[in-house]
Amino acid sequence: MWGQPPATSARGRRRSIDTAATVLVLALLLAGCGVLPGSGIAAPEFGNPLRIPELLEGSVSGDGRRSFDLDVTERQFDFGQGGPSSTIGINSNYLGPTLRMTRGDTVNMNVQNSLQELTTLHWHGMHVPARADGGPHQLIDPGDTWSPSWTIDQAPATLWYHSHPHGETAQQVYRGAAGMLLIEDPNQGDLGLPDEYGVDDVPVIVQDKSFTSDGQQIVDPEGTASTGFLGDTIVVNGTYGPVFDVTTQKIRLRLLNASNARVYNFGFDDDREFEMIAGDGGYLDAPLRTDRVQLSPAERAEIVVTVRPGEEVQLTSYPPDLGVNPSRYGTGTVGVLQLRARETLAPSADIAEELPQDPPLSPSDAAGTRRFRISGLAINGRPMQMNRIDDTVTVDDIEIWEIANRDPQPHNFHVHDVQFRILDIDGEPPGPALSGPKDTVYVPPQRTVRILLQFSDYTDPQWPYMYHCHLLWHEDLGIMGQFVVVRPGQSADPQALHNHT
Ligand code: C2O
Ligand code: CU
Numbered sequence: 404m405w406g407q408p409p410a411t412s413a414r415g416r417r418r419s420i421d422t423a424a425t426v427l428v429l430a431l432l433l434a435g436c437g438v439l440p441g442s443g444i445a446a447p448e449f450g451n452p453l454r455i456p457e458l459l460e461g462s463v464s465g466d467g468r469r470s471f472d473l474d475v476t477e478r479q480f481d482f483g484q485g486g487p488s489s490t491i492g493i494n495s496n497y498l499g500p501t502l503r504m505t506r507g508d509t510v511n512m513n514v515q516n517s518l519q520e521l522t523t524l525h526w527h528g529m530h531v532p533a534r535a536d537g538g539p540h541q542l543i544d545p546g547d548t549w550s551p552s553w554t555i556d557q558a559p560a561t562l563w564y565h566s567h568p569h570g571e572t573a574q575q576v577y578r579g580a581a582g583m584l585l586i587e588d589p590n591q592g593d594l595g596l597p598d599e600y601g602v603d604d605v606p607v608i609v610q611d612k613s614f615t616s617d618g619q620q621i622v623d624p625e626g627t628a629s630t631g632f633l634g635d636t637i638v639v640n641g642t643y644g645p646v647f648d649v650t651t652q653k654i655r656l657r658l659l660n661a662s663n664a665r666v667y668n669f670g671f672d673d674d675r676e677f678e679m680i681a682g683d684g685g686y687l688d689a690p691l692r693t694d695r696v697q698l699s700p701a702e703r704a705e706i707v708v709t710v711r712p713g714e715e716v717q718l719t720s721y722p723p724d725l726g727v728n729p730s731r732y733g734t735g736t737v738g739v740l741q742l743r744a745r746e747t748l749a750p751s752a753d754i755a756e757e758l759p760q761d762p763p764l765s766p767s768d769a770a771g772t773r774r775f776r777i778s779g780l781a782i783n784g785r786p787m788q789m790n791r792i793d794d795t796v797t798v799d800d801i802e803i804w805e806i807a808n809r810d811p812q813p814h815n816f817h818v819h820d821v822q823f824r825i826l827d828i829d830g831e832p833p834g835p836a837l838s839g840p841k842d843t844v845y846v847p848p849q850r851t852v853r854i855l856l857q858f859s860d861y862t863d864p865q866w867p868y869m870y871h872c873h874l875l876w877h878e879d880l881g882i883m884g885q886f887v888v889v890r891p892g893q894s895a896d897p898q899a900l901h902n903h904t
Pocket of ligand 2: 813814815872873874877878882
């Protein structure tokens with residue numbers, strides 16, 4: 404499977420995790436040269452201008468809807484690793500445009516599938532009707548266009564979108580079927596945040612890849628770690644060895660871990676502090692002064708960093724705290740993105756001391772607790788099944804979800820449609836970096852995370868949303884379940900699901 408999408412289905416590729424092979428390959432990696440010990444990652448040579456995905460704000464039609472046209476296509480893109488690679492691009496040769504929308508907009512997405520295989524586009528972190536969610540039930544046949552519509556109603560945030568066909572998500576996202584999605588709210592007034600896209604407000608989509616000697620990206624979603632694929636080369640927005648030309652005193656980086664399995668612990672190579680202003684689904688209640696922010700796959704953070712004229716500083720990933728010996732899951736210290744400041748920098752505003760919040764939920768209002776036990780590639784003993792609804796949730800109920808990782812290895816947990824709050828991790832309240840709106844949470848081995856959430860507005864007894872581990876190989880293997888949101892007294896009606904199992 405070198406450089407080519409796997410020909411067999413994920414079901415055919417499923418097999419148990421081979422620990423002996425993992426250990427062997429790791430030993431070989433450690434013995435090899437050109438990689439940092441314990442990281443399996445090569446130190447990049449910085450020198451390539453950071454690619455900035457095109458900003459797409461859609462076109463507003465007569466009825467006031469904002470329409471976005473997205474074309475998911477097989478492409479060629481040169482990662483600078485010895486020649487062009489086959490990729491998936493969305494309106495581009497690799498990844499997709501950054502979509503920008505405003506709270507209150509009614510959007511119309513036209514997603515054309517120009518691939519030779521089934522795909523979907525899921526709006527990760529979006530509050531959206533289940534039919535418009537773009538999960539595994541909204542498959543788009545090759546040649547077809549899918550056109551969901553909904554009204555944006557959630558706090559400003561850095562979301563993303565990516566393909567989500569069951570069993571094929573890991574390989575498609577890796578090949579490039581993903582992009583960033585920004586939500587804005589002009590009614591919040593001026594918070595002093597850098598907001599000029601591509602100038603002082605910069606998408607940072609971080610992925611690890613491996614390449615053949617002639618530059619093809621190696622598509623191997625299963626990889627050699629039990630958590631899935633770990634690459635030996637970091638790219639940002641597709642750029643290897645990226646350099647960003649900083650022209651302002653402050654720069655806002657929208658960090659997205661779009662990797663299959665790797666967890667990053669971001670900081671700077673001189674350990675400078677920065678302000679973390681937002682997590683997955685919106686602002687923290689105040690800027691958090693810190694020198695590290697850890698992101699597992701699908702998590703986001705917005706940070707604002709101050710630079711000095713003429714300096715060079717590297718966004719770097721340090722060994723993550725995984726709650727388990729990280730050496731088997733990708734560790735080490737590696738440069739990610741170089742910021743190169745001009746000799747003269749345009750002044751930047753001061754950031755507001757408090758950041759606006761949607762009204763928080765209270766755990767004392769919770770109707771009950773729903774429990775999810777992750778172990779052995781299943782949730783509550785059941786691997787994902789397309790024609791089974793696992794949970795039925797009543798709209799507007801506030802619930803506590805308790806997610807227990809009973810495995811010796813890392814997982815994380817993502818819930819569609821909603822931003823939740825983390826109540827506690829093994830009984831301890833989350834730190835400030837994890838206290839904002841979240842849609843994905845890291846769940847360390849043998850630990851339990853409790854989250855508080857509420858599904859509102861949309862009900863549909865037939866079409867489910869997903870919850871799952873966002874380590875993409877785990878998700879493909881079936882660490883995923885389906886829930887419907889219904890009106891009080893209504894029950895799930897999974898009839899519609901039987902057409903496409
Ligand atoms: Cu980012 Cu169900 O996915
Ligand atoms: Cu997992």
